[in-house]
Amino acid sequence: MVALLGVDIGGTNVKTALVSVDGAVLSFASGSWSGRGPADAVETAALSVPGLVDEAGVSPAVCGCACAGLVDSARGVVHSSPNLPTWSDVRLADMLSERLGLNVKLENDANAAAFAEFEVGAAREAGNAVMLTLGTGVGGGIVLGGALYRGSHGSAGEIGHTTIDLDGAACVCGSRGCLEGMASAGAVVRHAVEMIGGGRESALSPAVSAGTLSSRDVGAAAARGDEVALESLAAVGRNLGVGLANISQILDPDVIVVGGGVAEAGDLLLAPAREEMRARLSACDFRAPLIVAAELGETAGVVGAALLARDGRL
């Protein structure tokens, strides 16, 4: 059997997996790392490989690596990364290749996740698919006709930085009113804090007072029927729905997959998003895409990177 090594380098964790050529996870590891230089990330990944090989009973033939940030996949370089602010023009594919003794293909993490959901996840029946990952930021990936669409400069799919509100809040990208600011984990928390600050009662009040409220707390409270939590998710869902309608008008995909921590709220977020999208597509509702929750969770990045390495090198 041929196996592929998938690596996913984030700001706090390095995930690795051995993956079969048809996308099954044979073994998986996730460990924290220093979050500093790329050599530390490479070493953390490399140290996990013997355990993965033992568990799966097979050695990898090639490696795919997913990393957050602006990635030049053709050259294997991470230009910059919001999660890894000290990284600049890091030749990550070469570094991993030297340490592992394998050919390495590098990809942006949101692109890798989108490709994985298209190949073996929630969009596996689709011909064209888009994925949005709602977390601290909002990542995006586009798969058209079975191929990842990277654009002319390698930066396609930055759907989080499309404008939803003309005069909205300033964004880290330099623009204003971006989808990222209105559909990320921070947006969920902001809605709840504003409502509670305005005098609404909620089980979330102690966490707001302590300054510890997370979007996961809001999701859990919403599942228990907390009105403020439900309204926060619905408000963010409507923002998301505007973004989904924009994607539909430009790309007309079969499926848009929504993943990331915020999407763990499921239909409490996605139902208002679908409703808003359909209202904005009402004149062309016949081609509204399916809006579905991601299926692969924390393995999406490693699986997608591995499968992209399969397609590029085997």
Ligand SMILES: [Zn+2]
């Ligand atoms: Zn932005």
